[in-house]
Amino acid sequence: MSSKTNSSSNKIDQYRRRLLGGSAAAVAGLTLAPGLILNTVQAKPADQAVSNKNRWGLLIDTKKCADGCTDCVTACNTEHGLREIHGPATDAQWIRNVTLKNKSTGHTVNMPVMCQHCENPPCVDVCPTGASFKRDDGIVLVDKHICIGCRYCMMACPYKARNFIHEVLTDQLPVAPRGKGTVEACTLCVHKVDNGDGTTACADACKHGAITFGDLNDKNSLISKKLEMTGGRQLRAELGLNTGVRYQGL
Amino acid sequence: MKNIRYTSIEGNSIKFLGLLGVYGFFILLGFYAFITMEHEGHWITGMTNQVIWGLPHVFAIFLIVAASGALNVASIASVFNKSFYKPLAKLSAVLSLALLAGGLAVLLLDLGRPDRLIVAITYYNFKSIFAWNIILYTGFFGIVGIYLWTMLDWEVEKYKRIAGTAAFIWRLILTTGTGSIFGFLVSRQAYDAAIMAPMFIIMSFSFGLAIYLLVLMASYKWTGRELGDAVITKLKNLLGVFIAATLYFSLAYHLTNLYATEHHGIEAFVLMEGGVITNMFWYGQVIIGAIIPLLIVYLPRPAKSRTMIGIASVLVILGGLASLYVILIGGQSYPMTLVPGYEATSTFADGAITEYSPSIWEFMLGMGGVAISLVIVTFAVKIFRLLPDSLADSIAAPQK
Numbered sequence: 251m252s253s254k255t256n257s258s259s260n261k262i263d264q265y266r267r268r269l270l271g272g273s274a275a276a277v278a279g280l281t282l283a284p285g286l287i288l289n290t291v292q293a294k295p296a297d298q299a300v301s302n303k304n305r306w307g308l309l310i311d312t313k314k315c316a317d318g319c320t321d322c323v324t325a326c327n328t329e330h331g332l333r334e335i336h337g338p339a340t341d342a343q344w345i346r347n348v349t350l351k352n353k354s355t356g357h358t359v360n361m362p363v364m365c366q367h368c369e370n371p372p373c374v375d376v377c378p379t380g381a382s383f384k385r386d387d388g389i390v391l392v393d394k395h396i397c398i399g400c401r402y403c404m405m406a407c408p409y410k411a412r413n414f415i416h417e418v419l420t421d422q423l424p425v426a427p428r429g430k431g432t433v434e435a436c437t438l439c440v441h442k443v444d445n446g447d448g449t450t451a452c453a454d455a456c457k458h459g460a461i462t463f464g465d466l467n468d469k470n471s472l473i474s475k476k477l478e479m480t481g482g483r484q485l486r487a488e489l490g491l492n493t494g495v496r497y498q499g500l
Numbered sequence: 501m502k503n504i505r506y507t508s509i510e511g512n513s514i515k516f517l518g519l520l521g522v523y524g525f526f527i528l529l530g531f532y533a534f535i536t537m538e539h540e541g542h543w544i545t546g547m548t549n550q551v552i553w554g555l556p557h558v559f560a561i562f563l564i565v566a567a568s569g570a571l572n573v574a575s576i577a578s579v580f581n582k583s584f585y586k587p588l589a590k591l592s593a594v595l596s597l598a599l600l601a602g603g604l605a606v607l608l609l610d611l612g613r614p615d616r617l618i619v620a621i622t623y624y625n626f627k628s629i630f631a632w633n634i635i636l637y638t639g640f641f642g643i644v645g646i647y648l649w650t651m652l653d654w655e656v657e658k659y660k661r662i663a664g665t666a667a668f669i670w671r672l673i674l675t676t677g678t679g680s681i682f683g684f685l686v687s688r689q690a691y692d693a694a695i696m697a698p699m700f701i702i703m704s705f706s707f708g709l710a711i712y713l714l715v716l717m718a719s720y721k722w723t724g725r726e727l728g729d730a731v732i733t734k735l736k737n738l739l740g741v742f743i744a745a746t747l748y749f750s751l752a753y754h755l756t757n758l759y760a761t762e763h764h765g766i767e768a769f770v771l772m773e774g775g776v777i778t779n780m781f782w783y784g785q786v787i788i789g790a791i792i793p794l795l796i797v798y799l800p801r802p803a804k805s806r807t808m809i810g811i812a813s814v815l816v817i818l819g820g821l822a823s824l825y826v827i828l829i830g831g832q833s834y835p836m837t838l839v840p841g842y843e844a845t846s847t848f849a850d851g852a853i854t855e856y857s858p859s860i861w862e863f864m865l866g867m868g869g870v871a872i873s874l875v876i877v878t879f880a881v882k883i884f885r886l887l888p889d890s891l892a893d894s895i896a897a898p899q900k
Contacts, residue, residue: 335543336543338847338848338849339548339549339550339849340542340543340548340549341549342549343549343847343848346846346847346848346850347847348844348845348846348848348850349844349845349846350838350842350843351842351843352841352842353841353843354841363838363846363850372686372687375627375628376627376628376630376684376685377625377628377630378620378624378625378628378630378631378633378634379619379620379623379624379625379631380623380625381623396616396619397612397613397616398611398612398613398614398616398617399611399612399614400611400630401552401553401612402628402630402681404549405552405685405687405688405832406685406686406687407687408686408687408836409836409838410549410550410848410850412549413549414542414549414552414612415541415612416542416543417540417541417542418540430541431541431611431612431613432612485838485839486838489686489687500839
C-alpha cells in the first residue's frame with residue numbers, strides 16, 4: 251500500500267519536475283534566443299565572406315623609409331596593445347625596424363619587417379594542431395583557441411616574425427586577443443581589412459609613404475600598379491614562399 | 501639452451517626506498533619548476549623570442565631519442581633472432597617506454613599551454629611532422645606495450661617476433677620523425693638537412709645503449725645478482741660501434757656544410773667562434789662524448805673494468821646532451837640571413853648571435869623528466885619479472 255502511494259507520488263514528482271524543467275527551458279530559451287540570433291548576425295563579416303579573389307599584401311619602399319623613424323612600429327603597438335614588459339628579448343614585436351648594410355659597398359637600407367604573409371607559409375605547414383592558418387585572402391593568422399604554445403612555427407618562420415607571449419597579459423584590446431603561452435604575429439590588421447578600412451595601422455602611420463597596403467590580385471590597385479612599374483623583391487625569395495609583403499629599393 | 505629464470509627484485513631495502521626518494525625529490529623539483537613556469541610564463545626561463553626552444557627540449561629530445569635506442573637490445577633478440585640478447589630484451593622494452601614517458605613529460609610541461617593537451621590529440625594538421633610525432637609517440641607506447649606483453653605472457657609468446665618486428669620498424673620511423681623536426685626546417689642554416697633523420701637514428705642507438713648498460717649494471721650490482729663479462733663485453737663493443745657511427749654522421753654533416761659557402765658562417769660559429777656552443781661541440785660532443793668513451797671501450801685495459809665501462813656510458817650520455825645542445829641552441833643562436841650580402845641589425849636581434857643562459861627552472865624540469873624515466877624503470881623491475889636471476893657467463897654465454 252505504502253509502496254503504491256510512494257510510486258504514485260513519485261509519478262507526480264516526475265510530472266512536476268518535467269513541467270518545471272520544461273518551463274525553465276522555455277524561459278531560458280526565450281531569454282537567450284534573441285541574444286544568440288543577434289550574435290549570429292553580428293558574427294558575420296561586415297560585407298562578404300573572405301575569398302581568394304583578394305590577396306592582401308604590403309609594399310615597402312625602402313628608399314622612403316627614414317632612418318630612425320619608428321612611426322609604423324609605434325602605430326602597430328598602439329593598435330594592438332603591445333607594450334614593453336620584460337625587455338626586448340621576450341617582448342612581442344610584430345613589426346621591427348631592420349637596418350641592412352651591404353657588406354661590400356656599405357650601402358645602408360632601413361625597412362620594417364613583419365609577418366610576410368606567405369602563400370606557402372612554413373609556420374602553417376609545421377603547426378601540429380592547425381592553429382597556424384592562412385585565410386583565403388592570404389592573411390596568415392594564429393587561432394588562439396587551439397595554439398598549444400609549442401613554438402614550432404617560430405622555429406620554422408624564415409623571417410623571425412612570430413612572438414611567444416612570455417607572461418600574463420592584462421588589458422588586451424578587443425581587436426587583438428592575446429594571451430600567455432600562445433604565439434602571435436602581425437595580423438595584417440585583419441580587423442581593419444574585414445571592416446573594409448583598406449589600410450593597416452603601419453601603412454596609415456607612415457608619413458613618408460613608404461608602406462602601401464592593397465590587393466595584389468587586383469591589377470588596378472595602387473600596390474599592383476607600383477609593383478608593375480618598379481618591381482618588388484621578396485625577402486628570402488629562394489625559399490619559394492611567395493610572400494604577400496614585398497620590398498623595393500633593396 | 502639453459503633455462504633462464506626471471507624474477508622481480510624485492511625492492512624493500514633502505515637503499516631501494518632511498519633511490520625512490522631521490523627520484524621523488526627530482527620529480528617534485530621538476531613539478532615545482534613546471535608550476536612556476538606555468539604561473540609566471542616563460543619569461544623567467546632563459547628562452548626568448550630568439551632562442552625559442554631551450555634546455556627542456558635538449559632533455560626531452562635526448563630522452564625521446566634514447567627511448568627508441570634503448571629498444572635495440574630487444575630488437576636484436578626478437579627481430580634478428582640473436583638468442584644471446586633474449587634474456588636482456590624485457591628490460592630493454594621497459595626502459596624504452598620509461599625514457600619516452602620522461603621525455604614526453606618534459607616536452608608537454610614546457611608547452612605554453614600544457615592545459616591544452618586535449619587539443620594536441622584531437623586537432624591534427626597532417627602536414628606537420630610534429631603532429632606525426634604525436635601519433636608516433638602514442639603508437640610507440642601501444643606497440644612496445646604489446647611487444648612487452650608477448651615477452652611476459654607465455655600464452656601470447658608466439659606473437660613475439662611479429663610484435664618485435666613491428667616495434668622495430670615503428671622505432672625507426674619514430675626517430676626519423678624526431679630528426680625530421682629539424683631536417684624539415686627550411687628557415688635556419690643549421691637545419692634543413694636530410695641527414696638529420698639517419699643521424700638521429702644512429703644517435704639513438706648510442707644514447708639508448710649507454711643508458712641500458714648503466715641501468716643493467718646498476719640493477720645487477722644493487723640486487724647482488726651476477727652479471728658476467730660476456731654480456732658486458734658484447735654490449736660495450738656494440739656501444740663502441742654506435743659511438744663511432746654517430747661521430748661519422750656528425751663528420752659528414754659538418755663536412756657537407758663546410759663545402760657550401762653559404763654555410764660557412766654557421767660552421768665557423770659552431771666549430772670556432774661560438775663560445776659555449778664551440779666548447780660543447782669539441783669538449784662535450786667530440787672529446788667527452790666520443791673519443792674518450794671509444795678509447796675506454798676498445799683499449800684492452802680500461803675495457804676490462806666495469807667502472808670504466810660505466811664511466812664510458814656516462815660520458816656518452818653527457819656527450820649526447822652536449823650534441824643536442826649544439827644542434828638545438830647553436831642552431832637557434834646563429835642569426836638567419838634576411839637578405840644575402842647584407843648585415844642586419846635591429847631591436848629584435850636581427851643579424852646578432854643570441855646568448856642563451858638556461859635558467860634553473862629549465863634544468864629542474866629536465867631533471868624531473870629523467871627522474872620520471874628512472875622511477876618507472878625502478879618500479880617496473882620490482883613489479884614485473886624482467887631480470888634474469890643471473891647473467892653469469894655460464895648462463896648467458898652458452899647461448900651464442
